[in-house]
Amino acid sequence: MSQAPRRTVVVLAAGEGKRMKSATPKVLHSLLGRTLLGHVLVAAGAAEAEQTVVVVGHQAEQVREHLAEVAPAAVPVLQAVQNGTGHAVRIALEAVPEAAGTVVVLNGDVPLLRPETVASLIAAHESAARAATVLAAAVDDPSGLGRIVRDASGGLARIVEERDASAEEREIREINAGIYVFEAAALRAALGKLSTDNEQGEEYLTDVFGLLVEVGSPVGVFVAPDVEETLGANDRAQLAELRALLRDRVNTAWMRSGVSILDPATAWIDVTVTLEPDAVIDQNTQLKGASAVAAGAVIGPDTTLVDTSVGAGATVLRAHAVGAEIGPEAVVGPFSYLRPGTRLGRKSKIGGFVEAKNSELGEGAKVPHLSYVGDATVGAGANVGAGTIVANYDGVRKSRTVVGEAAFVGSDTVLIAPVEVGPGAYVAAGSVIAKDVPAGNLGVTRAQQRNVEGWTARRRPGSKSAAAAEVAERAAAGAGEVSEAE
Numbered sequence: 001m002s003q004a005p006r007r008t009v010v011v012l013a014a015g016e017g018k019r020m021k022s023a024t025p026k027v028l029h030s031l032l033g034r035t036l037l038g039h040v041l042v043a044a045g046a047a048e049a050e051q052t053v054v055v056v057g058h059q060a061e062q063v064r065e066h067l068a069e070v071a072p073a074a075v076p077v078l079q080a081v082q083n084g085t086g087h088a089v090r091i092a093l094e095a096v097p098e099a100a101g102t103v104v105v106l107n108g109d110v111p112l113l114r115p116e117t118v119a120s121l122i123a124a125h126e127s128a129a130r131a132a133t134v135l136a137a138a139v140d141d142p143s144g145l146g147r148i149v150r151d152a153s154g155g156l157a158r159i160v161e162e163r164d165a166s167a168e169e170r171e172i173r174e175i176n177a178g179i180y181v182f183e184a185a186a187l188r189a190a191l192g193k194l195s196t197d198n199e200q201g202e203e204y205l206t207d208v209f210g211l212l213v214e215v216g217s218p219v220g221v222f223v224a225p226d227v228e229e230t231l232g233a234n235d236r237a238q239l240a241e242l243r244a245l246l247r248d249r250v251n252t253a254w255m256r257s258g259v260s261i262l263d264p265a266t267a268w269i270d271v272t273v274t275l276e277p278d279a280v281i282d283q284n285t286q287l288k289g290a291s292a293v294a295a296g297a298v299i300g301p302d303t304t305l306v307d308t309s310v311g312a313g314a315t316v317l318r319a320h321a322v323g324a325e326i327g328p329e330a331v332v333g334p335f336s337y338l339r340p341g342t343r344l345g346r347k348s349k350i351g352g353f354v355e356a357k358n359s360e361l362g363e364g365a366k367v368p369h370l371s372y373v374g375d376a377t378v379g380a381g382a383n384v385g386a387g388t389i390v391a392n393y394d395g396v397r398k399s400r401t402v403v404g405e406a407a408f409v410g411s412d413t414v415l416i417a418p419v420e421v422g423p424g425a426y427v428a429a430g431s432v433i434a435k436d437v438p439a440g441n442l443g444v445t446r447a448q449q450r451n452v453e454g455w456t457a458r459r460r461p462g463s464k465s466a467a468a469a470e471v472a473e474r475a476a477a478g479a480g481e482v483s484e485a486e
């Protein structure tokens with residue numbers, strides 16, 4: 001039995017990314033729920049490496065914190081001064097003196113790279129027993145990138161940076177993607193020979209290839225199956241282009257797996273989201289974070305879900321939900337706002353212009369119109385009428401409200417927490433409920449109604465209201481005469 005090959009991954013993430021013009025380091029900018037660095041680390045996972053070293057430098061603290069979250073096993077290594085990609089790899093390897101076998105180096109700003117491509121690149125390199133292999137791509141516009149210079153027989157001669165290239169070399173459209181595989185000992189030896197004799201005065205990792213060719217070590221080029229994978233994100237315009245490419249990739253995969261996406265150009269689904277077959281995603285919909293949508297649920301149009309789960313057959317229309325659980329066959333929207341801790345039971349309903357926070361609705365419970373429900377438990381089958389406000393906050397502390405099973409809260413009620421409306425109890429419309437309403441009771445706090453006769457005629461004489469009242473009074477009087485005559 002052959003031993004598993006020893007591999008080390010090095011990710012270069014120390015650069016500032018000046019063209020981003022950002023307080024956030026470039027590798028921490030994100031594409032559909034994952035940072036650039038996070039995407040590269042996922043692709044690098046295909047290497048099945050013994051260890052992963054991430055070179056940090058610019059805003060190292062922020063990058064380290066992020067790494068601790070997304071890849072706690074990765075080892076951050078500080079490159080205090082960014083003296084170039086070759087210098088970065090040299091520092092990385094000094095931190096892991098035991099590293100032997102294969103070293104995979106990835107620029108931290110190539111987020112569309114697929115794990116499959118990393119695996120094929122490594123396989124090509126290892127099966128040919130090369131000292132170094134570079135991932136390349138033929139592009140229409142190579143500007144700003146390193147060029148692959150081939151010899152007369154088509155083999156790799158060296159890699160030249162655009163700034164250092166001759167006019168002839170600049171015509172080359174085959175570029176270096178910034179993803180490489182090396183044999184560790186050969187890489188160490190070549191890194192020791194790097195000079196800074198170039199336009200930027202930096203140690204270029206790319207010079208390793210020319211140095212290896214000089215000593216007769218075998219090097220090769222692996223051409224990426226899809227140019228898209230090699231695109232770097234250097235400014236925010238490029239970042240937006242990559243985001244759209246990733247959106248298309250994510251959406252196509254979901255559609256192939258049985259999800260309906262009605263307008264793929266306006267459905268933005270984070271790579272961390274999960275969807276079941278026969279879920280329907282309508283126009284202008286964003287699904288973010290740990291959101292999950294079950295079979296047959298319809299989301300959108302115009303809906304954003306963040307860390308929200310939606311049960312089978314539920315409908316969520318023009319809604320914004322954060323940290324909510326929407327049960328099977330529940331109905332939400334239009335224009336609803338679900339905040340963290342909202343849990344909606346099967347077949348429950350949150351209707352138009354309703355905001356809910358940290359509240360639970362039992363099976364079939366309904367809050368159909370214009371309400372605020374905060375820190376409340378609403379029992380199965382209860383109905384909370386239009387315009388009901390749960391006053392959960394007294395300015396100092398938040399308290400809970402309980403509405404029992406099959407209770408009926410009339411419209412325009414204020415429930416002042418802590419308070420409980422018992423199972424099967426009713427609350428009269430317009431009430432302000434500050435005391436519990438026991439099971440089966442009617443709670444009512446309305447003042448008696450008083451009608452002041454003839455008020456409009458006396459106080460608004462000559463108005464259109466007075467005229468309308470007069471017509472109505474005459475008609476009523478006339479109707480009275482007819483009935484008397486009968």
Ligand code: UD1
Nearest residue numbers: 012013014015082083084085088108145146176177178204
């Ligand atoms: C690099 C390549 C170029 C290739 C391109 C692909 C070199 C010399 N050039 O150029 O041939 O076409 O990538 O995108 O390698 N970094 C460090 N420490 C440093 C410098 C850079 O960690 O001292 C990191 C950066 O954070 C980045 C990566 O290395 O993630 C690449 O650096 P960048 O400055 O973007 O290199 P390019 O000029 O794009």
Ligand code: CA
Nearest residue numbers: 107109232234
């Ligand atoms: Ca770059």
